[in-house]
Amino acid sequence: MRLLPYAAVVVLLCASATIAQTPDLAQRQAEAAAALAERQEEETVLAEGEGRSEVFGYCTACHNTALIRRSAFTRERWDELMDWMAEKHGMNPLEGEFRDTIVDYLARHYGPLTRGPRGGNPFLN
């Protein structure tokens, strides 16, 4: 008969222990997120080619290469994104030859995966 109150106490203790751990877990998650963000990448994670060093150096000042590697855009879309990052995300505007180097590299190595079985959209040609 005495077990029930004990069980209740144990449950309460467990519950409060869970709550007490929450700030620690929060701290560890914040640190884990920071560690992920700071994880060093090698330039070679990007496709080899002219302009890779420039792309790696310039782009990873803000974000890691996952954003590049997952992308598959035409040269025009890449070029448009350079303006978008400058206008919306405080990137130093890219101009002239340096811009060409970056955009050419991205379009060459991270271009559209395919034009599709019918050669892409007829209204874009």
Added chain:
Amino acid sequence: MAHQNPSERSVQELYRDDPERADALVWGRRGALQGAALAAMGAALGGSIPFARNMPSGLVPAALAQGANQPQFLQMEGKAPLILQGERPLNAETPEHLLDDPVTPADKFFIRNNGSVPDTVADARAWKIRIDGEVNTPLELTIAELEQRFEIVTRKLQMECGGNGRSGFSPQAAGNQWGNGAISNAEWTGVRLHDVLRAAGVKDGAKFTGQHGADSHLSAQGPAISRGMRIEKAMDEDTLICFRMNGAAIPQMHGAPARLVVPGWPGSLSQKWFTRLEVLNKPHTGRGMGGTSYRIPVRPIVPGSRNNGADFVDMESMPVRSVLSSHAHGTRLPAGTRSLDIRGHAWAGDLSVRDVHVSTDFGQSWQAMQVAAPPNRHAWQRWQGRIALPSDGYYEIWYRATDSNGRMQPHVAANWNPQGYGANPISRVAILIG
């Protein structure tokens, strides 16, 4: 990129490297899968294809529709192995089969960041939230004061990234290539924004809001994101200033210690690490407003074309969508399995879901599932049912929800836009019997 003779590669390799070309080659002009091509496809998939006659040309079999890069998974204490979309900013998607809980637990809640995750705060109850702008009495209240002064409510609320489903767009749209897993349905506790705004006294000219949080942009210049909504949505009884999730403190990844929750609208409105809400007499101009950000075309544009979004409109209520949570994509079942009980969830922004239909013959016939009522408005709904499988072999379960206005998930992502919002095509899970 090498121009090899396709016959030198297996069907699987061909699909992995160049799915659309593989599809065209395998299906041929007449769109019928026959003879050697059918056998090769079956071999690549690991079984026969019972409904091969109905497989439409141009649709890559779901089992092969993954890119050459296998997904990477998040490893973080307190989080399930979510699909890692990127480390900086940190973004991770919940695989559909981990969305089976009626209330999404913290470990299975997707992660979406625009900037850096802030440090934790020592005293959560002293965290301050400011309400100002077009109000009679600007307020600055701690969480403790909010709890004391206003009615505390608890609701199950769906929260979904505005870009959920983006990977459905062709050509590719810019941003995280989400499948359907940037969705959650946690139980949130907080106070109604409506009650707080009433206490501040909203002026007659108030039309919009502007939200602010403590996370900084990755460039360390300014805030990560600051979005706003029409005042009507701010006054909705389900728009809450929350300080608890699933009965516990809000996890750090999800906006501790206070988060705005704006259910059914793009998740970016649900400001994490919430510090301030401005009431405005014109649309907000924060980072993430205007142009093509969280905005969709009114007049459909050519997919892949350039557009500055000047005549787009802000995305508001999210479109109808469903997940299948009982079986993972790629599930293998014992030979002789002839029926399967399946289930998942469906939701539709501010609306509710009327129907969910399932097809196992590539869309030729559809079967109605049972759909439960939501436990409260803005909560997702459980769907379930039993499907028949006439033989061993490869199947795709296609599932499609219909909202309370009768709009269905389309066969392909509609209304293409540069940053990829609103893609909600029918989803497909591949299973193999035997």
